[in-house]
Amino acid sequence: MITVHRLGLEPKPFLLNCDLIVMVESTPDTIVTLTTGDRIGVVETPAEVRAEVARWRAGVQRLATRGGLDPTHVGPAEVRALTADHHRR
Template identity: 50%
Template structure:
């Protein structure tokens, strides 16, 4: 799971399964569209969301390789 913050006056944090992300758009606010069709406005930039997803995937693969070795 990656932690993001909903775009609101409180910057509400939430955790999201990156496997559910279909698309990330910046127009002008950053919106994450899920495979379910849900669209969430987040405080993070498009690049920050992509970096969080990449880091999460690298961690998952590294753990899998440690377990397989």
């Protein structure tokens, strides 16, 4: 999951499952379209969303190949879940 900030008077951070992202577009606000059809306006630019998704996926790949994960880009619950799954193999 990645952290992004919902558009509004006071941008509010939330976690977004990046596996649900279908499209990120700038209209000029950044709109994230999900597999559910929901569209969410976020503060981040499309390039920033793409970079966060790439960072998340790289962390998962590191876990799968070397057993290490950068916890600065993943919440504690995700680290525990991914680590537990890795140790079961």
